[in-house]
Amino acid sequence: xxxxxxxxxxxxxxxxxxxxxxxxxxxxxxxxxxxxxxxxxxxxxxxxxxxxxxxxxxxxxxxxxxxxxxxxxxxxxxxxxxxxxxxxxxxxxxxxxxxxxxxxxxxxxxxxxxxxxxxxxxxxxxxxxxxxxxxxxx
Numbered sequence: 001x002x003x004x005x006x007x008x009x010x011x012x013x014x015x016x017x018x019x020x021x022x023x024x025x026x027x028x029x030x031x032x033x034x035x036x037x038x039x040x041x042x043x044x045x046x047x048x049x050x051x052x053x054x055x056x057x058x059x060x061x062x063x064x065x066x067x068x069x070x071x072x073x074x075x076x077x078x079x080x081x082x083x084x085x086x087x088x089x090x091x092x093x094x095x096x097x098x099x100x101x102x103x104x105x106x107x108x109x110x111x112x113x114x115x116x117x118x119x120x121x122x123x124x125x126x127x128x129x130x131x132x133x134x135x136x137x138x
Contacts, residue, residue, distance in 0.1 A: 004102030
């Protein structure tokens with residue numbers, strides 16, 4: 001299954017955000033084991049690096065980027081995606097880039113902690129808990 005993982009889900013694992021960690025870690029593990037073909041936007045790398053470095057230091061940020069690279073398939077930020085995001089009219093530009101990256105990757109859904117930030121077509125927009133409930137991998 002092709003899924004797109006929003007930056008906030010990645011940060012839930014990397015920063016071990018207690019309230020969201022268990023479901024996010026299950027998604028991460030499914031991607032790591034190859035049971036999901038998981039895509040992330042190329043901008044997720046800089047976003048994660050910046051946030052992890054700010055709170056945990058450079059070494060932790062570098063380790064985070066290596067983990068992301070080894071587990072997830074990045075979707076290149078192309079001029080097409082950038083133009084679509086600029087023209088999309090989202091209230092948050094970063095969400096527009098994420099959404100159009102997911103469309104470009106031909107993902108079946110976007111997994112995010114902020115489902116209300118995304119339009120519901122042409123992709124399913126699911127929280128980690130909703131995804132795990134809809135697609136049990138046991």
